[in-house]
Each structure stands twice: as C-alpha cells, then as structure tokens.
Amino acid sequence: MQMDIAPTKFPAAGTSWSVFTSFCRDFLQESRVSVQVIFLIRFGTAAALGTTIFGGREMAAALAWVLATLAAYVFNGVMDVTEDRANGSTRPISRGSLPVPVAAGGVVVSSGLALTIGGIVDPGGLLPLLILAHLVCGYAYSGAPFYGKRRGYSAVLLVLAMGVLTYAAGWQVADRKGGIAILLLGAAMSLWMGGVGALAKDLPDAEGDAAGGRRTPVIVWGDRRVRILITVNAVVIAFGYLAATVAFAPVLVPSAIALVFGAVAVGSLAATTRTATTRSGRRLPYRAFMVTQYAVHIVVLAALLF
Incomplete structure (x- = not known):
C-alpha cells in the first residue's frame, strides 16, 4: 500500500529523552x-x-x-x-x-x-x-x-x-x-465484536475506505442495509446470551441484561444517526458498542466481587 507520509514533527529543542x-x-x-x-x-x-x-x-x-x-x-x-x-x-x-x-x-x-x-x-x-x-x-x-x-x-x-x-x-x-461461564461470555462478546463493532466502526469512514481500496460492507451493501444488520445482530446476540446465561450460568445474567440494554442503544442510534452530518455523529453507534462492552465486563467483575 502506498502511504502518504507527513513531515515528522519533533518536539522543539527536545532532548533525546523528551523525544523518546x-x-x-x-x-x-x-x-x-x-x-x-x-x-x-x-x-x-x-x-x-x-x-x-x-x-x-x-x-x-x-x-x-x-x-x-x-x-x-x-x-x-x-x-x-x-x-x-x-x-x-x-x-x-x-x-x-x-x-x-x-x-x-x-x-x-x-x-x-x-x-x-x-x-x-x-x-x-x-x-x-x-x-x-x-x-x-x-x-x-x-x-x-x-x-x-x-x-x-x-x-x-x-x-x-x-x-x-x-x-x-x-x-x-x-x-x-471457569468452564461454561468463560465459554458463554467469550462467545457472546466475540460475536458482539465481529457482528456489531466491526460493522459499526465503518459507518463514518466510507469515503476514506473507498480511497484506500477497501470493499467494506458499507461500500458493498450500502449504509442503510448495514445499519439494519447491526441492529439485528445486536438484538440476536444480546437475547441469545441472556437465554444461555439463564439456562447455564446464572452468575452472568446481570451482564446479559446490560448487553440487552446496550443492544437497544446501538440499534436506536443506528436508526437515528443515518442523516448525521458530522463524523462524530455517525460514530455514535460504534461508541454505544464500546460502552456496552465496558458495561458487560464491569458487571461480570462486580458480580464476582460482591
């Protein structure tokens, strides 16, 4: 890949340590x-x-x-x-x-x-x-x-x-x-990364991705279809995780409830930010995806501690 490299900006009058x-x-x-x-x-x-x-x-x-x-x-x-x-x-x-x-x-x-x-x-x-x-x-x-x-x-x-x-x-x-608990958490949150985050992060970047020769889902399928897919994936993953934790790992149920709320937030933002005119506005579904990840894991750790 050809890279357009900007001039290097060194700290003014910097020592070797300050540059490092x-x-x-x-x-x-x-x-x-x-x-x-x-x-x-x-x-x-x-x-x-x-x-x-x-x-x-x-x-x-x-x-x-x-x-x-x-x-x-x-x-x-x-x-x-x-x-x-x-x-x-x-x-x-x-x-x-x-x-x-x-x-x-x-x-x-x-x-x-x-x-x-x-x-x-x-x-x-x-x-x-x-x-x-x-x-x-x-x-x-x-x-x-x-x-x-x-x-x-x-x-x-x-x-x-x-x-x-x-x-x-x-x-x-x-x-x-850790057995079934690690299996369920790892499977759900890895699917959350691949099926929600990997799609949501491309929403604000279609122009640059096209310039770099990428064929991302947003470019191939269109923005509207990808937003629908993000919403469907988020809901399916969240409710699937909830059902699995209720059946096999009750200690994870609070984290599954957090994931359900996060899925609703991601889906809502995916639907409402389609006409956003700023990059920060178009990034909101991805931000909700990230916040949800933090929330799910923090809830798991809190359940283990208390």
Whole structure:
C-alpha cells in the first residue's frame, strides 16, 4: 500500500529523552487507548472467572497480551495512513507526529516483548501460541498479502478471532478453569465484536475506505442495509446470551441484561444517526458498542466481587 507520509514533527529543542517519551505517548495514542483497555478487561474478566488470585504470573501474562494488542493496532495505523487522512483522523501517524518508521519499530519491539514474556510466564503452555496467533490475526487484518480489512467477511472473521483468542488467553492463565461461564461470555462478546463493532466502526469512514481500496460492507451493501444488520445482530446476540446465561450460568445474567440494554442503544442510534452530518455523529453507534462492552465486563467483575 502506498502511504502518504507527513513531515515528522519533533518536539522543539527536545532532548533525546523528551523525544523518546513523546514518541512513546504517540505510540500509545495511535493504539487507541480505549481499545487497549477493553482488550485488557476481556482478558482479565476471563481470568477472573477461573481464578480468585491475581499474582505476578497473571499480571505478566496480561502485560504480554496488551503488548501484542498494541502491536496489532499500531501496525493497523501504519498501514492505514491514506484512509485515515481521507477520513479526517487526528491520530499521531496521520498528523505526522509519529513517523511511520518509528511506529513500525515499536510494533516489532512490542511483538517481541509480548512473545518473550508469554514464553517466560507459560513455558511449554498455550499462552505463547495464543499470543502468536493474536499477532498473526492483527497482521492479516492490515498487511500484505492478506489485507483482511479490505473485505467485509475477512475483517469480521479476524476481529472475531482476536476476541476469541483474548478470552482463550485469559482462560489459559486461569489454568483452564471457569468452564461454561468463560465459554458463554467469550462467545457472546466475540460475536458482539465481529457482528456489531466491526460493522459499526465503518459507518463514518466510507469515503476514506473507498480511497484506500477497501470493499467494506458499507461500500458493498450500502449504509442503510448495514445499519439494519447491526441492529439485528445486536438484538440476536444480546437475547441469545441472556437465554444461555439463564439456562447455564446464572452468575452472568446481570451482564446479559446490560448487553440487552446496550443492544437497544446501538440499534436506536443506528436508526437515528443515518442523516448525521458530522463524523462524530455517525460514530455514535460504534461508541454505544464500546460502552456496552465496558458495561458487560464491569458487571461480570462486580458480580464476582460482591
């Protein structure tokens, strides 16, 4: 992919340390902090369903997973310069404060640290393989020759896979305990990522995605059909999760109720923001999707604590 790289903006009269810290800050911002936090919460919630003790091993495993997720999302920013600028993104790579070579170097370092820590924490176990699979999915989403982001079905499948891998990693760190509760939560929220979030995030970005050669569902099927699909998927996933938790995992019922409310919010916003004239207005269904994810996991953790 050809990338239009903006001039690098170095801090005025900055020392080497100030330049380094500035790049680290921009690297973190490029990774979308809210996304990194929800991946950490997914991992932590899956682990909490299987263990009541969070020690050094669990913390190190969580760090490894965050580093792998950072690498995946910053690599996406490296590969999305054209689309992001066309969509008016103000993230560091797009605005030129984080040079592409620096970001790419950070991706390599983060990936290497994630695999190293995973191997130390779980030698001979599944965690290093899960981290590697997570990194492969992140690369396949954005990089050659796959460019999974360019097609609706591959983007959805890769997002869903990264969700499943995150819950599986938490399960592995909890010594594979948690049983049906982790299975239900992981399945529902991974489907929520793939069937709702992966679609909703494209609503405000059709112009830039088209400029980058993507064939997203919004471009192929049209905005109206995608909004209907988002609503249907959200409702089906939420009520399916509710029915499953009532039958098999009562501890998760409060989180299922939260998901139902979130599905209603997502569907309502998908219907009412179609004529929005600002990018922030068109992003509201995606924001509701994100808030719902936070709410569901926080409710699960609260139920376990109290």
